[in-house]
Ligand SMILES: Nc1ncnc2c1ncn2[C@@H]1O[C@H](COP(=O)(O)OP(=O)(O)O)[C@@H](O)[C@H]1O
C-alpha cells in the first residue's frame with residue numbers, strides 16, 4: 641500500500657502574523673520496498689519531514705498515510721535511526737537489539753535478535769557494550785535495533801554523517817545489503833549528493849519547503865561512483881540544489 645504524503649505543511653514560527661512554512665505543500669507517493677533518499681541543503685526541512693514521518697511532529701496542514709492509516713504519533717511500524725546512535729550504554733549489543741522486542745512481549749525475541757546480529761555481522765560482539773564498538777559497528781546495531789520490531793518503514797536521518805570516509809563507504813554497501821535482505825521501505829536523509837545517488841531508487845530534492853525534483857536513479861547495483869552516468873546524476877542534482885557556484889563545488893567535492 642505504501643506511503644502517501646499529501647499537501648504537507650509545517651511551520652515553527654509566525655512572522656508578520658503569517659506562519660513561516662519550513663515545509664509547504666509537500667506531496668510524495670512511495671511504494672513498499674522503495675529506497676528513497678531525501679536530499680537538500682542544510683536547513684531545507686529534511687529532518688522536519690522525517691520527524692513528521694516518525695510521528696514526533698504533527699503537520700499544520702496535510703497528512704501522511706502509511707498503509708492506509710494516517711500517521712498520528714510514533715509507532716512500532718516505523719523504525720528510526722539518527723546520526724548519533726542512541727544505544728543504551730548499559731546494555732550489550734544483544735540487549736540493545738532485544739529491547740524493542742521485549743516491549744512487544746514477543747516469544748521469539750532471542751531468535752529474532754540472533755538473526756539480526758547475523759545480518760549486521762556482529763556475532764563476535766553480541767556481548768560487547770556500545771563503548772567497545774567502532775562508530776560503524778554502533779550504527780549497525782542502531783539499524784538492527786530499529787529493524788527488530790519488524791517495522792513497515794525505516795526512517796534514517798543522516799545515519800552515516802558522523803562516520804569517517806572509509807567506514808561511511810563500507811556502510812553504504814552494508815546498508816544496501818540490509819535493505820535487500822529485509823525488503824523494507826527506507827527513507828534516508830542525506831545532504832551528500834553522491835551518497836543519495838549511490839543508495840536510492842529515487843532521489844527527492846527538497847528546496848524552499850517544496851519537492852524540487854523527484855528522480856528515479858536508473859543505474860544497476862552495486863553502483864560505481866566513477867561511472868559517467870553516476871557522475872551525470874551527481875552533477876545535475878548538485879546544480880539543482882546549489883544557488884551559487886561555490887556551493888555547487890562544495891557539494892560535488894563530498
Ligand atoms: N523545533 C524547531 N523549532 C523551531 N525551528 C525549527 C525546529 N526544527 C527545525 N526548525 C527550523 O526549520 C528549518 C528546517 O530544519 P531541519 O528540518 O532541521 O532542516 P535539515 O534537516 O534539512 O537541515 C530550519 O530553519 C530550522 O531552524
Ligand SMILES: [Mg+2]
Nearest residue numbers: 686687688797
Ligand atoms: Mg537535519
